Amino acid sequence: MSVEQHEVQDILTQYDQDRDNLIPLLQDVQERLHYLSPQALSAVAEHLQLSENDVFGVATFYAQFRFTPPGLHHIKVCEGTACHVRGSSRILDTITRTTGIEPGQTSEDGLFSLERVACFGSCALAPVVVVDDKVYGRMTSAKTQRLIEEKK
Ligand code: FES
Structure with a gap:
């Protein structure tokens, strides 16, 4: 498991499998990784038992989320x-x-x-x-x- 995956798993364990946790979870992942990677989105979807499309759809709706790693x-x-x-x-x-x-x-x-x-x-x-x-x-x-x- 990569460092990034470990960090995401660490965050996921702090949240119940409740769909209402989607936005706070995405915010926490972004704060830790500085962006939302495809792997992180997929792990969040699995944790909340949502489809990856649903999670991606919600994330792209909010301007606060980034999908590429930040620059230097x-x-x-x-x-x-x-x-x-x-x-x-x-x-x-x-x-x-x-x-x-x-x-x-x-x-x-x-x-x-x-x-x-x-x-x-x-x-x-x-x-x-x-x-x-x-x-x-x-x-x-x-x-x-x-x-x-x-x-x-
Ligand atoms: S509107 Fe730009 S700092 Fe308040």
């Missing part, structure tokens, strides 16, 4: 109201142009992954970008581009 640098762009009003969509476009990835994807070289997030709770700093858990406030497209170049 994980970029989160806030799309909450304050950040949206101050141009977060332009920042997101810049990141996609510079790295070649859309939200939910990881670049082919494994360097960057991108995620769209609702409010970080730092609205006074809008628009906000978080890279590897470090918060960058009052971002512009130019500052974002420089930040990405520095991380390459």
Whole structure:
């Protein structure tokens, strides 16, 4: 059994075989693995006695779940109201142009992954970008581009 399988099994033992546990279970698996692998989805389905299609269908419905491993640098762009009003969509476009990835994807070289997030709770700093858990406030497209170049 791989380390990943062990970790998933460890999480599964903490949950009863109750369908209502699906979302919390997926959240726990993602927190541990940083994404939902096909093997993890299948183990969750088996544990809750659901079909893999049902589990995958539910997981893809929620933007919070990722299906590819995160990159070396994980970029989160806030799309909450304050950040949206101050141009977060332009920042997101810049990141996609510079790295070649859309939200939910990881670049082919494994360097960057991108995620769209609702409010970080730092609205006074809008628009906000978080890279590897470090918060960058009052971002512009130019500052974002420089930040990405520095991380390459
Ligand atoms: S809306 Fe972006 S931090 Fe609150």
